[in-house]
Amino acid sequence: MRGSLxxxxxATRGRIVQGAVAVLREKGVAVATLDDVLARTRTSKxxxxxxxxxxxDELLLAVAQFEADQVLDDQQPHLGCLDSWDAWYRWRDTVIARYEEQGDQCPLGSxxxxxxxxxxxxxxxxxxLLRQWQEHLATGIRAMQTAGHVPISLDADRTAAALLAGIQGGVSIxxxxxxxxxxxxxxxEGIMALRNAASAAI
Amino acid sequence: MRGSLxxxxxATRGRIVQGAVAVLREKGVAVATLDDVLARTRTSKxxxxxxxxxxxDELLLAVAQFEADQVLDDQQPHLGCLDSWDAWYRWRDTVIARYEEQGDQCPLGSxxxxxxxxxxxxxxxxxxLLRQWQEHLATGIRAMQTAGHVPISLDADRTAAALLAGIQGGVSIxxxxxxxxxxxxxxxEGIMALRNAASAAI
DNA sequence: GCAAAATTGGACTTGCAGGTCCATTTTTTG
DNA sequence: CAAAAAATGGACCTGCAAGTCCAATTTTGC
Known part of the structure; x- marks a missing residue:
């Protein structure tokens, strides 16, 4: 077999990626070196x-993909069923908890x-990543519209985009x-906008 | 005189900072070198x-300070007098124009x-930087409250914080x-939240 | 005008991190 | 089991960019 693993x-490849993820989270991409990864995973150049x-570059890209997948996974199952005010607040708590715990690391951004x-x-x-994230939010908003909690007149995609921007900015701050x-x-404020839209419906 | 310039x-020091600003905007901090700066400013190591x-590090810090000052300057005079809906929209246009023009450079973030x-x-x-920015926004919101365009019940600081987060996220996206x-x-959506708060006042 | 301080040029050193290479061992395949 | 392919160890190379040094020149203060 040519080129197969x-x-x-x-297993080794996986260990390298995992090790790189850990090293990058600990030291930051600016100072982490390949040797750091090798030392941690007990592998060779x-x-x-x-x-x-x-x-x-290729390794960093693999790590980036891993981290990107992680972002949405960490918001599940809540992100997948935003069909009541209660669900929205549970999701909000999950997001906040995740990023507060992460502290001042930013695996992906950096x-x-x-x-x-x-x-x-x-x-x-x-x-x-952004597309999927926003899609989940928009789906949640539409579910609320269907359930009659949010007026149909609201532009779900635009509102989702604004909310996503707020999260991104909140995290980066x-x-x-x-x-x-x-x-x-x-x-x-993002969730409040949905509720206010309900009472301020045009 | 000891240690004075x-x-x-x-003039030379200023030229170096200016050159560094330009180089960093062009090439990005990750690949820009001191020699690049020297070449551009015709100065020596x-x-x-x-x-x-x-x-x-010290040079980068000086550049960072310069860029940070630039951020708010670029939003003036609009950011300083957010006292009507019209003023808010003019300011919005300024922000969008500035960052669209900047393209995919992020002098400060990187x-x-x-x-x-x-x-x-x-x-x-x-x-x-963030403190001043948010303060300007909050001042604008309070001005709108004083003028009776936005209900007093609204928490100006919290709303300003959410708006600032949205901008940050929007820019990073x-x-x-x-x-x-x-x-x-x-x-x-941020401005709409102010307007909706007006009609959905509790 | 002269001594002291500030400014300048640019060659040189240094350390390090990414990347190469090849010999050796292990695993697969038939 | 034997040949081929994959996996491994680690020494070595290389380039580059930060930082050092010193000698030469200009400017300043009195």
Missing amino acids: TAKGQ SQLFHYFPGGK LFLQIGRNTPGARAIVIE LLSTGRSSHLHAALD | TAKGQ SQLFHYFPGGK LFLQIGRNTPGARAIVIE LLSTGRSSHLHAALD
């Missing part, structure tokens, strides 16, 4: 370049500055300042 | 380290990932995806 190979011929937003691979990962008050405000 | 010295004994958010100097710059729709949505 044995079970052992897959030749192994790393064997599984990631593209070198550091990763993209390093890889470069321009590289097609990196950009595709962010775009897809949390990263910069260590305070989660903006994330709190963005989520609460 | 002559007029010539100040010894000059750079003479005026920035702390080396690259800078902090390089310097490290932890270093006290860097963190202080962001915190102060613009940087990642090249699309300004989220920034648009965040601003419009």
Whole structure:
């Protein structure tokens, strides 16, 4: 078999990615080196370049994909069933808890500055993550509309986009300042906008 | 005079900062080097380290401070007189224009990932920028309350915080995806929240 | 005008991190 | 079991960018 990975190979490759994820979360992408990853995973240079011929960039991209998947997973199952006010508030609590716990690490954000937003691979990962995230929110808003809790006149996609922007900004402010008050405000105001739309329906 | 700068010295120091600003905007902090700055400003290594004994970190910090000041300046005079719906929309247009023009450069954001958010100097710059920005917004909201356009019951600081988060997120999404729709949505929804609060007043 | 201080040029050093290479061992395949 | 392919260890190379050093020049203060 040409170019295939044995079970052992897959295991090693996986270990490298996992190790890279850990190292990057601990030290930050700016200072983390390949040797750090090797030390942690007890693998050698030749192994790393064997599984990631593209070198550091390719490894970072793999880590980015992993982290991106993690973002939505961590919001489940709540993100998937935003069909009552209660569900929305439970989801809000999950988001806040996740990012408060994460502290001032930003696995994903910093990763993209390093890889470069321009590289097609990196950009595709962010775009897809944001698209899915926003889609989930929009679906939740439509569910609330169907249930009659939010007026149909509301533009679900636009509202979802604004809410997503608020979350992104809240998180990035949390990263910069260590305070989660903006994330709190963005989520609460976002949900409040849905409730107010209900009473201020045109 | 010990440790003082002559007029010539100040000019050189200023040229270095200006050159660094330009280089960082063009190439991005991840790949820009001190030699790039020297080449552009026609200065020498010894000059750079003479005026920035702390080396690259100190220079980056100076650039960060410059860029931070720029952020609010670029929103003036609109940000300073948010006392009518019209003024709010003019300000919104200014913000959108500024960041659309900037494209996918993020002088400030990327800078902090390089310097490290932890270093006290860097963190202080962001915190102060955000504080002033939010203060301006809150002042604007209070002006609208005083004028009777927005109910007093609204928490100006919290609303300003949410709006600021939305802007931050909108910008960071613009940087990642090249699309300004989220920034648009965040601003419009943020202002809409003020208007809806008016009609949905408790 | 002259001594002291500030400014400047640019060659040189240094350390490090990414990447290459090849010999050796292990696993797969038939 | 034997040949081929995959996996592994780790020494080595290389380039680059930050930072050092010193000698030369200009400016300042008195």
